[in-house]
Amino acid sequence: MKSTSNAATDDGSDPAARLERADVERRTAAQKLEAAGEDSLRSLRDARQRLHALFREYEERATGDGDFEAFIRFQEEIATFVEELPPDLPGRETFEEIDDVLQRRRLREKDFDKCRRLLADLDDTLAPLDDHEAAVEAYGEARSAVERERRSVREEIDELERLARLGAADLDAPVERIQAPVEDYDAAVTDAFADFKGTASARTVLEFVADTAPFPLVPFREPPADLLAYVRSNPAGEETVERLLTLAEHSPDKLDHYVDDAMELKRNVATQETYLRRLDAEPLTVGWPPPDAATLRWQADERIRVVDRLADREVVSALRTVRELTRREDYEHLRDTARAREQLTDAERERIATEDVAQQLQDARDRRQRLNSALEEYPER
DSSP states (O other), X not given: OOOOSOGGGTTTTOHHHHHHHHHHHHHHHHHHHHHHOHHHHHHHHHHHHHHHHHHHHHHHHHSTTSOHHHHHHHHHHHHHHHHTSOTTOTTHHHHHHHHHHHOSSSOOHHHHHHHHHHHHTTHHHHHHHHHHHHHHHHHHHHHHHXXXXXXXXXXXXXXXXXXXXXXXXXXXXXXXXXXXXXXXXHHHHHHHHHHHHHHSOHHHHHHHHHTTTTOTTSOOOOOOHHHXXXXXXXXXXXXXXXXXXXXXXXXXXXXXXXXXXXXXXHHHTGGGHHHHHHXXXXXXXXXXXXXXXXXXXXXXXXXXXXXXXXXXHHHHHHHHHHHHHTTSTTHHHHHHHHHHHHHOOHHHHHHHHHSOHHHHHHHHHHHHHHHHHHHHHSOOO
């Protein structure tokens, strides 16, 4: 049988080595059980359990001056039980001895204690069956430990790959060449949307958001259906979003001076306060660091069509400038630098500078391969 672990790590802490040992122990236990006769041992264990059950049922009533009818019935059941045992059952003589102990004119607690000791003496006979079941359970636990370790190693590999990727970035690269256009556009579109939301009617704002549904790369959350229907059909929809929210805070009596149906406004506006207040330009912004070139181009193509309805030419022009950044030969290089600067902590930078991350990554991949080999060689049973 091939080894799935390095000898240097076979110290009890290596899950692959533990699984290999568990498999050896399971096979050895299976051979001993086969030699002892699995079916006969299972029959023996079942007989012992049934006898214990009879003791629990009758001992209190059949002992001393207890229930005489129960005493007689118990002795009859014991006699019948022993007579019906297979002639070749391992330990049958123990059950016959127990029958002799219990077929007395009067039973005492010490008689039952003696019978239990006799049953306990069958442990050695049943050992191959118990040992095999324990070995099978240990094998399953060892295999689960390998699976847990593999998941842990996968996470370690992901982290090391991230560090290796970010560590390869040129932290001194001039990221401002792409950062300034992105930040200029994000600021411009944020201001434009804030102005739009602050001056346009709630009806216009929510219809604008609803109209972005065909553009999956403009991820606005769609307006709640009841709210959209309300602003479309009710004169209150001509108010700004902020004005609607202010009205929703009024008492019904005060609202009666402004709207025809105060409760309808509260039901449709007050319940959606969180949605209305959180509605902002975030789905239209690029963010920093920016996405990869292909993603950003697709986003810009869709957002130009949306922003053109919202803002002036300068904002659209700023977005076009951002789209052009993706055609720079050094875009991905600068983006990697930006990601590294944003994502690497001081501790991670120190680790990259002082440790051999590449070797750690290779070691982790080797451990993963060893664990994969162990799971392939020792499948679930």
